[in-house]
Amino acid sequence: MNYLGVLMGAILLTAPVYAASADQRGTGDLGIVVERAAGRIQIFDSSQRTKLASVSELGDLSHASAVFSRDARYAYVFGRDGGLSKVDLLTGNLEKRVAQAGNSIGGAISQDGKLVAVSNYEPGGVRVFDAGTLEPLADIPTGSKVVGLVDAPDQRFVFSLYDLGEIWLVDMSVPAAPKITKYPNIGQNPYDALITPDGRYYVAGLFGEDGMALLDLWHPDKGVRRILDGYGRGEEPLPVYKMPHLEGVAIAGKNAFLPAVGRHEILVVDMDNDWQEVGRIPVHGQAVFAVARPDGRQIWVNFAHPANDTVQVIDAATLKVVHSIQPGPAVLHLEFTPRGEQVWISVRDADRVDVYDTRSMALLGSLPADKPSGIFMTARAHRIGY
């Protein structure tokens, strides 16, 4: 105790930089909303439910997404126009921006937080940057549009090739010399992919076929295999007005909840039983996102045009839709607060982000936002696959 007291005194005396000031704050309850048409993001505080700053001049943010630095201070924003922007959430400064490709779709941050990877449509491939400086470190051309880029344990990235039907697993232990393992013939037109929260399974959704492609990262030598083969039972799929997004896919216990392409259904598969289908849940439209509340009890689903004014909630225990709400026109994205007591919902054509209580389903409030799309909270900084 005496020793501790002396130590504390010494720290206070010799390290005034650590003294608290009114300006200092953590970032654990911060997040960003993409205002896609304006090329701008808002930084918000989810505890106070207030906007803290706007950061503009981020380019074409249609289909923009973001990852966070390991210290959860910086957001890396991936724009459609190939722009990669690093934003300081505390100061609201655009720290650095690079135009790294002509047309890109998303990105990921490495396990150690030191590498930021961007998946590109034009030129097709993945480029890897130093997370601190955004200096380029590696270029991985693929000859195809790249989708479903995620980080994986052991300092790896995994992604899929839309035009070629392949999955690539890349070990980035030596950033200048990526070690690539290619898995060809996984199926037609993978459009997006997910990695399970434990980092073990990578699953690519296929547009051109009824089924999904599974890679077990505990046993990458066993290759990619097909799951949910023929889930459409040969029926003609409905036209798809918006591709499902598989990132943040709902995992509740041993079950995964996957949007079925071209159907008004969520497929439920048992991950412990070889990813066999255990049920399908009829829903309001074609699902775009199916995301689990962090505790896994609820799965929240939004839908493609023209059913995109509605959000439904599935109970993970009964596999039934237990709530339907209509936040407003064009619900684009949902994000839970870190422990899931609230969900934040972007309602694009109402120019609002709505905040709901996930227990009572009450609308707690709204934030104005200009054509909001993606909502990203800093809790993602510490989760695999975000």
Added chain:
Amino acid sequence: MSLVFLACGASFGAEPPTPVRQTELMTLLKHDCGSCHGLTMKGGLGPPLLPDTLTGKDDQELARIILDGVPGKPMPPWRFELQPEEARWLVDRLREGLK
């Protein structure tokens, strides 16, 4: 939303859509078409639809693709909420380029 479209979408002949409908169509073009073709039509999972890339392609054919989609490809048919003349009007907007 589709009900609104249907209710407003009953224009006939070559008359341009009403101003209200034009606003709706531009929202559809930017945000719904844009989710695959890019907000500025420079391409995404779907091909670019910039004036240059449409050069040499037939108006009727482009309108038909909007209405009927492309079988075997992700491009869906939009006939359920677009009138033929509205599809033609959208082709004209694409030829002009967005903003």
